[in-house]
Amino acid sequence: VALLLTSLVLPNAHAVTINWVTVGDPGNTADTTTYGAVTDAFQIMKYEWTNSQYTDFLNAVDPSGTNPNSVYKAEMGSNARGGISFTSGAASGSKYAIRTNMGDKPVNYVSWFDAARVANWLQNGQGSGSTETGAYTLVGGQTSGTAPAVNSGASYFLPTEDQWYKAAYYKGGSTNAGYWDYATQSDADPTAVTADGVGNGSAAGTGNFANYNLAADWNSQDGNVTTVGTNGVASAYGAFDMSGNLYEWNDLTGAAGSSRGLRGGGWDYDEFDLSSSVRNTSGPSNENNIFGFRLASPVAVPEPSTWV
Secondary structure (H helix, E strand, O other): OOOOHHHHOOOOOOOOOOOOOEEEEOOOOOOOOOOOOOOOOOOEEOOOEEHHHHHHHHHHHHHOOOOHHHHOOHHHOOOOOOOEEOOOOOOOOOOOOEOOOOOOOOOOOHHHHHHHHHHHHHOOOOOOOOOOOOOOOOOOOOOOOOOOOOOOOOOOEOOOOHHHHHHEEEOOOOOOOEEEEEOEEEOOOOOOOOOOOOOOOOOOOOOOEOOOOOOOOEEEEEOOOOOOOOOOOOOOOOOOOOOOOEEEEEEEOOOOOOEEEEEEEOOOOOOHHHHOOOEEEEEEOOOOEEOOOOOOOOOOOHHHOOEE
């Protein structure tokens, strides 16, 4: 039985607001690739999880800066494409900080286990909520090995591969509407965005554009993450950046727990990797500057103004 969010979320200094879009047309047919068929309607994050959101998560679950379960990776602070710094001498609850111009960029250097812990934290009401149980059961501070399946009744979780695929590529409007090749509602290759000096994509969230192919140069980098929602047009259901910016974790369809899926391509990949044809896998403990995530939910989520 799905829990009401109003009974889960309590006011706290690091409460995270999430914008959701609804993926309807339940019972749709699969693509010719055999992916994309989903029995029930669900919700998925409108944008990739950002550095700002992950910083709030870190300060809430690790106020003393001990980095339990390796939820913070040092490269977030040392790599030019990372977005979160750590200062051991900062006040408790403020040891993690958003790096300049990086708050609205998608968080990277996150493993599947990190994303699962975010889901648990949300499931347990944010704040001091547990990161180890809830949506997923992580035993003994697990950060490697076989990733557990989502628990029954979870209100937040990594989307299944079929859910992710449908949210990105399905045309919507019926149960037999067909699929686009790209999540920009197009079968044509997107045009690669450039970036301004603070990392906003040049397309402003419209048209057949995406952040890929090392084209978004800013922060003295040859290609970089860009502000969520400033690249190409959203998918048919309203989810932005499902082609490009970062590869996103999903739970593979029909695969063992020793690997997890990654779809959508990223800032340093070519157009083929952004398309529905490409299916990648990785060990769930892997993390680098091209991996990010967005969560899904089966429940009706209140408008952001009701969260805090």
